[in-house]
Amino acid sequence: MKIKSLVIATTLALGATATTAMAETPSFSYIEGRYVEMDEAETTFDGYEAEVSGRLGNYMFISGSYGETSGNWSELGNVDLDIATGRLGFIFGQDERVAAYVGPQVSYIQSTYGLGSDGDWELGDDSTTDWGAFAGVRAMILPRVEINGEVSYIDFERESLTSYTAGTRIYLTPNLAATGQLRMGDLDGFAVGLNYSF
Numbered sequence: 001m002k003i004k005s006l007v008i009a010t011t012l013a014l015g016a017t018a019t020t021a022m023a024e025t026p027s028f029s030y031i032e033g034r035y036v037e038m039d040e041a042e043t044t045f046d047g048y049e050a051e052v053s054g055r056l057g058n059y060m061f062i063s064g065s066y067g068e069t070s071g072n073w074s075e076l077g078n079v080d081l082d083i084a085t086g087r088l089g090f091i092f093g094q095d096e097r098v099a100a101y102v103g104p105q106v107s108y109i110q111s112t113y114g115l116g117s118d119g120d121w122e123l124g125d126d127s128t129t130d131w132g133a134f135a136g137v138r139a140m141i142l143p144r145v146e147i148n149g150e151v152s153y154i155d156f157e158r159e160s161l162t163s164y165t166a167g168t169r170i171y172l173t174p175n176l177a178a179t180g181q182l183r184m185g186d187l188d189g190f191a192v193g194l195n196y197s198f
Contacts, residue, residue: 025099026138026146026169027197028061028091029054032179036069038189045071045081049191061089061101080112087134102135107154107161130156136165144171161186169195 030053037046047069055061064087070080085107093100110127136150146169154161167181175198181191 025094025096026140030195030197032193032195034179034191034193036067036189036191038069038183038187040187043071043079045069059091061091063087063089077114082110084108097140098137100137103133105132105134105152105154107132128156130154163187
């Protein structure tokens, strides 16, 4: 009887330890690839994004992302968007399962008008680089489930770009997660992808 109780207690303790190990503070060191779809006016853009992020000590991280999307803006051709963003984040309010962050960012956007990357001609292009800021919160609500929210602002020369995101990461293994993101603001849309943290 005592041996059976000891085995059950040990098994439960090991299970609880394994569960706790999955519920660490969200990682800021990762690589992620995403399929993206977003709307502007009557044009729907879709494409991909890739992001790399690395932690710098206990309270900072640096990240970079690049994406290519395209959409049909008239009967004559497409517009292709190349977007690159660099960020420096400061982590605060961090405990075992929650982390808040804020920081500056710089974004570069190039718009190419014409038949697109597979066409024979280009009508023209335009590019701009400007600064902004971002802030967000990430929280592990279950051992394998993270939720996150963020606000991002870029002050471009002709117009500003503000976006709000709400997303989740569902960890399939301790390092690999499926991701989903709802995007609202000046560009509405969604993103789905895979994230590998290290």
